[in-house]
Amino acid sequence: MSQVRVRFAPSPTGFFHIGSARTALFNWLYAKHTGGVFVLRIEDTDQARNTDEYLELIYQSLSWLGLKWDEGPKVGGNYGPYLQSQRAGIYKEYLEKLKATGRTYEKDGAIYFKLLGERHEVYDEHRKKTVTKVKNAPAVIDDQIRGRVERVEDEDFVIVRSDGNPVFHFVNVVDDITMNITHVIRGEDHLSNTSKHVELFKAFGAPVPSYAHIPLILKQVGPGKMSKRDQGALIEDYKKRGYIPEAIVNFLCLLGWNPGDNREKMPIEDIIKLFDLPGINQSNARFDDKKLAHMNLAYLLELPQDSFLSLATTILTRANATDALLANPDYFKAVMLLSQPKIKSAEELPKYTAYFFTEDYIHVPEVKAKVMTKGDPKARLTELIEVLSQSDFTNDIAMEESIKALAAKNNLGFGDYQAVARYAVSGTNVGPSLTAMFRILGRDKVLNRMQKTLDS
Numbered sequence: 487m488s489q490v491r492v493r494f495a496p497s498p499t500g501f502f503h504i505g506s507a508r509t510a511l512f513n514w515l516y517a518k519h520t521g522g523v524f525v526l527r528i529e530d531t532d533q534a535r536n537t538d539e540y541l542e543l544i545y546q547s548l549s550w551l552g553l554k555w556d557e558g559p560k561v562g563g564n565y566g567p568y569l570q571s572q573r574a575g576i577y578k579e580y581l582e583k584l585k586a587t588g589r590t591y592e593k594d595g596a597i598y599f600k601l602l603g604e605r606h607e608v609y610d611e612h613r614k615k616t617v618t619k620v621k622n623a624p625a626v627i628d629d630q631i632r633g634r635v636e637r638v639e640d641e642d643f644v645i646v647r648s649d650g651n652p653v654f655h656f657v658n659v660v661d662d663i664t665m666n667i668t669h670v671i672r673g674e675d676h677l678s679n680t681s682k683h684v685e686l687f688k689a690f691g692a693p694v695p696s697y698a699h700i701p702l703i704l705k706q707v708g709p710g711k712m713s714k715r716d717q718g719a720l721i722e723d724y725k726k727r728g729y730i731p732e733a734i735v736n737f738l739c740l741l742g743w744n745p746g747d748n749r750e751k752m753p754i755e756d757i758i759k760l761f762d763l764p765g766i767n768q769s770n771a772r773f774d775d776k777k778l779a780h781m782n783l784a785y786l787l788e789l790p791q792d793s794f795l796s797l798a799t800t801i802l803t804r805a806n807a808t809d810a811l812l813a814n815p816d817y818f819k820a821v822m823l824l825s826q827p828k829i830k831s832a833e834e835l836p837k838y839t840a841y842f843f844t845e846d847y848i849h850v851p852e853v854k855a856k857v858m859t860k861g862d863p864k865a866r867l868t869e870l871i872e873v874l875s876q877s878d879f880t881n882d883i884a885m886e887e888s889i890k891a892l893a894a895k896n897n898l899g900f901g902d903y904q905a906v907a908r909y910a911v912s913g914t915n916v917g918p919s920l921t922a923m924f925r926i927l928g929r930d931k932v933l934n935r936m937q938k939t940l941d942s
């Protein structure tokens with residue numbers, strides 16, 4: 487069989503969203519799986535709705551997700567140009583070819599594609615006019631996901647509008663022919679167009695590509711397809727929030743496909759090996775932001791220190807915490823690495839680590855109400871100050887042992903001391919290991935903060 491050539495064909499008319507990313511990914515995976523070629527083609531014929539900003543976002547988002555295209559804008563290839571707006575000459579040439587076969591005619595300034603078959607006029611109640619119906623055999627689509635699908639085209643359709651612009655169906659098919667596309671993998675919303683496309687391929691005497699229509703992504707709750715306006719739909723947002731692109735890719739793979747066992751977090755190399763079109767589910771996949779957050783956490787935990795620190799730097803810089811970062815890089819590093827296993831997503835870092843970088847940190851009133859009313863919290867703080875002024879702040883275990891000994895002496899638990907200590911030092915009741923936090927903050931800060939709480 488000849489080399490597989492697939493294409494991702496987005497239109498730059500809106501933000502790059504989860505659905506587009508998944509379509510691109512499934513094309514990319516299939517190309518990798520088969521040793522084929524992944525083409526990026528920009529369908530930018532809708533001049534009123536295209537913007538350069540959206541176009542740039544397509545390039546950036548694909549690159550960020552690691553979906554490198556083998557042919558297309560910026561990288562070139564033998565079948566360019568790869569922007570439809572630059573292919574007018576090719577469309578003209580193909581229109582002439584079709585005209586020469588007698589399969590076109592002009593009506594009211596537009597150019598129609600003429601179906602083969604017996605014709606008769608009928609009155610269409612819905613459109614309130616007489617239309618010409620064609621007795622045409624159904625187009626058969628052997629869809630690799632949907633199975634055999636038959637659809638009849640029974641009316642001629644416009645291929646060039648009266649303003650001279652060719653329509654989507656025409657340019658889409660001409661491009662797939664001239665770019666030698668062997669497999670069309672796209673959203674199920676295009677299944678209803680496919681019979682028109684098959685008719686055009688045949689009229690051009692071109693081989694019909696193999697089709698795979700991917701089921702929809704349903705919105706998180708309720709019926710209906712996820713749209714660009716739904717919460718969590720935009721790839722750009724995840725990038726801003728410090729999500730890890732490999733985690734998003736892994737999550738997207740599982741939206742409609744699975745490896746056949748229960749594995750979820752999987753190296754992309756393994757997915758490439760196992761991925762195939764018939765393995766894609768026929769049923770719609772429901773978006774689940776908790777699952778995505780969970781996947782992100784799994785990747786975050788395994789992120790190498792250097793990558794994590796550069797991610798943290800980006801996020802903290804955006805949160806205007808650059809002073810903290812520049813003042814003491816070793817301290818910054820220690821705080822971030824202490825937090826890495828504790829957070830679900832890098833976006834939590836500014837808030838999670840705030841008290842490491844300022845004495846003016848927030849004291850959560852609910853935590854105060856809970857912690858500073860039980861027993862005699864001030865007595866416990868006084869005892870802690872006494873014990874900790876003798877402790878070795880480089881040794882987490884020793885600090886913990888001395889707090890445990892203090893608790894035991896007073897018939898209390900470690901938790902009773904931990905709660906007041908944590909509240910005094912960080913203003914909250916969540917955080918990293920208490921003594922690791924002490925070690926990184928250092929004796930002076932820890933004791934000062936406890937004293938301040940005592941005096942307040």
Ligand code: GLU
Pocket residue numbers: 494495496497529658670671672673676
């Ligand atoms: N430009 C179309 C879209 O944005 C792609 C059509 C196709 O993949 O054939 O949905």
